Structures are given as C-alpha cells and as structure tokens.
Amino acid sequence: MKRRVVITGIGIITSIGDNIQEFWANCLQGKTRIERIPEHWYNYADFNSQLWSPLPELSFEQYEINRIERKQLDRSSLIAIGCAFQALGSAKLPLEKLDQRRNTFTVPSINKERAGAFMGTGIGGIKTLSECFAYQTITRQKQALADLLPKMKDTAPRSYPQLEHIMERLATPKRFNPFAVSMIMPNACSGNLGIKFDFRGSNNTFCAACASGTVAIGYGFKAIRSGELDLALAGGTEYLYDDYGGTFYGFDVVRALTNNNQDPDKANCPFDVKHSGFLFSEGGGAVLVIEELEHALERDAPIIAEIIGYGETCDAHNIMMMQSSGQNILRMIGHVLEDGGKSPKDVDYVNTHGTGTVLNDETEVKVIDETFGRGALVNSTKSLLGHTLGASGAIEAVVAALSIRHKTTHACKNLEEPIADLNFATQVASYPIRTALSQSFGFGGHNAALLLREYCG
Numbered sequence: 001m002k003r004r005v006v007i008t009g010i011g012i013i014t015s016i017g018d019n020i021q022e023f024w025a026n027c028l029q030g031k032t033r034i035e036r037i038p039e040h041w042y043n044y045a046d047f048n049s050q051l052w053s054p055l056p057e058l059s060f061e062q063y064e065i066n067r068i069e070r071k072q073l074d075r076s077s078l079i080a081i082g083c084a085f086q087a088l089g090s091a092k093l094p095l096e097k098l099d100q101r102r103n104t105f106t107v108p109s110i111n112k113e114r115a116g117a118f119m120g121t122g123i124g125g126i127k128t129l130s131e132c133f134a135y136q137t138i139t140r141q142k143q144a145l146a147d148l149l150p151k152m153k154d155t156a157p158r159s160y161p162q163l164e165h166i167m168e169r170l171a172t173p174k175r176f177n178p179f180a181v182s183m184i185m186p187n188a189c190s191g192n193l194g195i196k197f198d199f200r201g202s203n204n205t206f207c208a209a210c211a212s213g214t215v216a217i218g219y220g221f222k223a224i225r226s227g228e229l230d231l232a233l234a235g236g237t238e239y240l241y242d243d244y245g246g247t248f249y250g251f252d253v254v255r256a257l258t259n260n261n262q263d264p265d266k267a268n269c270p271f272d273v274k275h276s277g278f279l280f281s282e283g284g285g286a287v288l289v290i291e292e293l294e295h296a297l298e299r300d301a302p303i304i305a306e307i308i309g310y311g312e313t314c315d316a317h318n319i320m321m322m323q324s325s326g327q328n329i330l331r332m333i334g335h336v337l338e339d340g341g342k343s344p345k346d347v348d349y350v351n352t353h354g355t356g357t358v359l360n361d362e363t364e365v366k367v368i369d370e371t372f373g374r375g376a377l378v379n380s381t382k383s384l385l386g387h388t389l390g391a392s393g394a395i396e397a398v399v400a401a402l403s404i405r406h407k408t409t410h411a412c413k414n415l416e417e418p419i420a421d422l423n424f425a426t427q428v429a430s431y432p433i434r435t436a437l438s439q440s441f442g443f444g445g446h447n448a449a450l451l452l453r454e455y456c457g
Contacts, residue, residue, distance in 0.1 A: 005224045005308075006455055007401050008301040009091025009289030011083035011235075014385055014395060015053040015281055019086060024402055027410040028428050032384050034264040034279065041245030043169040049257035051267050052248065053281040053386035054241075058082070064095075066103050074125030074183040076283070077192045079391075080237040083287035084117075084193050087233065091289035092301055098198055106198040109299060116201035116229045117193040118220035119287075120212025120236035122390030122442070123247070124186030130242035131173045132180045142170045171243050189237050193287075201229045207390070209442030210353070211312075212236050213286065214393030217450055218310035220290055230295045236394035237285035248280050254320070256357060269414035270356040270380040271365065271424065278355040279386030286394035288401075305401040306455045309340025315445030322359060322441055326367040332447040333371055333437070340451035342435060347376045347451075349409065349436040351400045354380025355387055360441065365420035377433070379403075379425040383413035393440035397450055400436040404454050407433055 010020050015033040017023030037052050060070055060078050063085040070078065088095060088107065095105040106112065145167055153160045182188060187205040194203040202223055206215040213236020220234030240247050251257050258277040260267035268279035296303060313332040317323040337343060350372065352364055368378060381392075381399045388395060403409035408431055412424050425431075439449035 003225050003227060004293035004306060005221050005290055006293050006296050006306045007288050007290055007304045008296050009087040009093070010286070010304065010398055010401070011086025011090065012286045012395065012398055013058065013079050013082055014284040014388070015055050016384060018056060018058060020090065027384060027399065028408070030384065030411055030413055032265070032268070032413065034267065037245065037248065041248070044244045045249050047249065047252050048255065048259055049252050049277065049280070050261045051258065051264050051279060053279055055282045055284065064103065064105070069103060072179045072183070073192060074128045074188065075239040076121060076125055076237050077188050079239060079283065079285040080119055080189040080193060080287065081196050083235060083237070083285045084197065084233050087287045087289045088197070093289065104196055104198060110231055112198050112200045114201055114230040115199040116220065116223060116232040117190045117199050117203045118206065118216040118232055118234040119190035119193065120206045120208065120216035120390050120394065121186050121189050121238055122207065122209050122212050123238065123240065125184040125188060126247055127239055127242050128177060128180060128183040130244060130246055132176055134172050134244070135176045138170055138172050142167065142172060193233050199233065208446040208448065209444050210387070210389050210392055211440040211442035211446040211448040212390035212393065213395070214397065214438065214440040214448040214450055215312065215446070217288060217290070217394060217397055218312065218448060221307045221310050224290060224292050231289065231291040233287050234290050235285060235287035236391040238389045238391040239283035240280070240389065241282050251280060258356060266414055268356060268383060268386060270354040270383050271361050271412065271418055271420070272415050273417040273419055275356045275358060275361055277357050278382065281386035281388045283391065284385070284388045284395060285391045286398045288397065303455045305404045305452045307450060308453050309336045309342070309451035310449070311336030311339055312446070312448040315447065317445050320443050322363055322445070324359060324363055326363045329363070329367045329441070329447050330371065332449055333367070336437065336449040336451045342451065344371050345375060346435050347372060347437050349377045349379070349400065349403055349431070349433045351396045351436065351438040352378060352380050353439055353441045354382050356382065361419060365422060368422060369420060374421070374423040376423065377409070377425050377431055378422045379409055380412050383415070384410060393438065393448065396440070397438045400438040400452050403433050404436055404452060407431060409433065
C-alpha cells in the first residue's frame with residue numbers, strides 16, 4: 001500500500017511577496033511588480049525586451065542567516081534557506097540551535113536520518129559566476145588601462161574622456177570570492193538546506209530548466225511515498241540578476257522575452273493574442289514541507305493539501321523548443337493522472353506553465369483542450385510574477401495548494417482576448433477546487449506535473 005503524502009508547511013519569496021500571507025493576498029488582488037531593466041545594463045548591450053519583475057528588498061536576517069553566511073552563499077541559496085525557514089515555521093516544526101559558531105539548527109521532534117531535501121534550480125549561482133568571471137578577466141586589463149590613462153591625458157587629450165568613460169563602465173567586484181566554487185555549484189541550494197537544518201536523509205538538486213521545481217517536489221513526494229523518508233523540504237530557487245544583464249540578454253537575444261515595452265502593466269499576457277514572450281523575473285523561490293500522513297497526524301501538523309501523483313516525460317525533440325504536437329505532454333498528463341488514480345474529469349484546476357511565449361501557449365492550450373476541454377479552470381501564475389525559471393514550478397505548486405485550501409484562485413492577468421476557448425480564471429471568485437494539476441515544461445524537453453487534492457482524512 002502506498003503511503004500518503006501531505007503538505008504541512010509553505011515558505012515563499014517572490015517579486016510580489018516574501019511571505020505566504022503577503023504573497024497570497026497580492027495574488028488575489030492581481031498585484032504585479034514590473035519595472036524597466038537597470039539602466040547600467042545598457043553599458044553592455046542593447047535589448048529588445050526592456051522590462052523585468054525585480055524582487056523587493058530582502059532582509060535575510062529574519063531567516064536566521066547571519067553576515068558570514070550572506071558573504072559565503074550565493075543569493076539562490078539564501079532564498080532557499082529563507083523559504084525553508086518559513087516553511088518549517090508554517091509546519092509547526094520548532095527549531096533549536098545546533099551549533100552557535102556555524103549558525104546551524106536542528107528540528108528535535110523529527111528523525112534527522114529520515115528527513116531529506118529536494119531542490120530544483122535552472123541555473124544555480126549565476127550571480128557569483130558572473131562576478132568571479134568579471135574579476136578574473138577584466139581586473140588586470142582595467143588596471144593596465146588605469147596606468148595608461150595619465151599618459152593619454154597629455155599625449156591624446158581628445159581620446160582621454162572617451163577612455164575615462166570606458167574605465168567607468170568596466171564594473172568589477174572588489175575581490176575574487178574565495179568561496180566561489182561552493183557558491184556557483186547548483187547543488188549548493190539543497191546541500192545548504194541539509195547543513196542549515198540538520199536534515200541527513202536524501203539530499204538532491206534537480207536541474208531540469210524551468211521544470212526543476214516541479215521535478216524536485218515530485219522526487220521528494222516519491223521518496224516519502226516509497227517509505228525512504230518521513231519528511232522533506234522540497235521546492236525550487238533561482239536568482240537571475242547579474243551586474244551586466246548577461247542572463248537576461250541570453251533570453252532576449254533569442255527573442256524569448258516580451259517585447260511589449262510601451263505599457264509595463266500590460267506587457268505580460270500569457271494566453272492572450274498580444275503575447276510576445278515571457279516576463280523575466282529577478283528570481284524567487286518556494287519550499288514545501290511534505291511528509292507522510294501518519295507522521296503529520298501524530299504531531300498534529302496543519303495539513304494544507306495532499307500530493308497524490310507525479311509524472312514526467314521528455315520531448316526528445318529540441319534543446320530550446322517544445323514539440324508543437326504536445327504528444328509527450330499528453331503522455332505526461334496521462335502518467336500523473338494514472339499515478340494519482342484520477343481521470344481528466346476529476347481535475348478541477350490546472351495551474352499551467354503559461355509563459356506567454358507563442359509556442360508554449362499554443363501548444364499548452366491545445367493539450368489542455370484535448371484533455372480537459374472546458375471542464376477544468378485554467379490559470380497562469382506567471383501572468384503575475386513573470387518567469388522565475390527553476391523556481392517557477394515550486395511557486396505554482398504553492399498556488400495550486402492554496403487554491404485548493406481556500407477554494408479560490410487568482411485571475412489570469414491581462415487575459416483580454418484568449419487564444420483558445422478554455423475555462424480561464426478571469427476573476428477571483430469561489431471555485432469548487434478539490435483536485436489540481438500543476439505542470440511545467442523546460443528547455444531540454446522536460447515535462448513534469450504534480451497532482452494535488454484536498455485533504456479529506
């Protein structure tokens with residue numbers, strides 16, 4: 001008999017909220033945070049897309065992250081720890097200090113050997129990588145130019161101002177971070193959770209591009225259901241800012257980002273005829289506490305929703321483009337429904353990948369129409385947040401769980417002329433959501449989905 005797996009805690013950091021109460025309230029109010037990209041990025045490139053969704057100012061001290069950790073960990077790991085700290089509190093799992101010097105904690109009420117961490121990230125410590133690369137490649141050249149400049153002031157006075165301006169634009173960090181390797185490696189996000197909270201069971205990072213967070217939760221779910229673990233932290237994290245706009249430019253140059261630059265509030269419009277690409281987010285994260293049902297009941301844990309199925313497939317088609325037929329997404333949906341013992345008519349709500357790119361939107365609505373018709377409510381959380389890449393699936397799983405819990409969900413923002421006749425969530429209202437599908441797709445052809453349902457004892 002398969003063991004049942006429930007969600008008992010949630011932690012979240014996004015552009016519209018860095019705690020679950022603020023995030024959910026802003027979702028239901030349709031709030032977004034969209035701004036012009038940093039002006040200094042134009043020192044390094046010209047951009048087709050000019051908008052992004054930045055994070056608010058984050059105070060990591062509130063998550064028991066000290067000054068040393070903030071210097072030794074990439075922000076993607078800091079976000080993961082912040083989300084996990086929130087999730088453990090939400091799950092009513094009190095922490096005790098384990099090591100004062102290392103600033104680590106333990107959860108005395110659980111078996112540490114049967115507690116694991118499963119995190120997804122698409123890129124890992126890209127900010128640290130860009131800073132170290134800049135320091136290594138530019139610093140000596142910048143110093144050579146600085147040594148040359150005084151001579152140029154006399155010998156080439158007309159060129160001097162231009163060279164001085166170039167010097168000012170050559171931004172480099174003050175030093176090469178000695179912790180670079182441990183900050184850059186993608187598995188740092190899960191490894192640091194195990195270290196910070198003394199979780200000694202399976203500890204894995206999943207890198208499946210934009211499906212990473214969904215895959216991580218799926219494998220955490222399977223580890224608990226199989227009996228390997230009793231409890232896990234599972235989710236996704238991403239931090240995509242760099243001083244040069246390089247990560248943004250990588251997506252911009254292939255025209256994956258929205259080019260609706262005139263009206264920031266209307267630029268991000270998944271499933272609408274005006275869609276032109278996705279809104280780039282600075283990053284974010286979400287972590288769930290998932291645990292075996294009896295384990296949760298024994299400690300009288302709050303139960304938010306139950307995970308009942310997971311499925312994944314690969315398009316095996318193209319490293320950057322999804323297969324337009326959607327045939328392997330259809331197979332994935334079949335797998336997750338079979339795994340959860342449900343049929344399409346049982347699904348009340350689909351939290352889509354919903355990026356706003358033309359190919360993704362058109363393929364996804366075709367698959368949803370073929371599988372669910374108008375029987376399921378359809379939504380895109382990226383219409384509010386933009387795309388957080390590897391964190392997106394975890395954030396959307398949170399939205400699916402909260403939509404079940406509260407029997408309502410946010411509206412699909414800016415959906416004025418839908419590209420298909422589906423039952424889109426166009427307003428915040430009371431919905432009979434008992435079973436929800438949260439699905440994600442990623443570069444490389446990764447397709448993954450979670451099936452959640454209302455916990456009914």
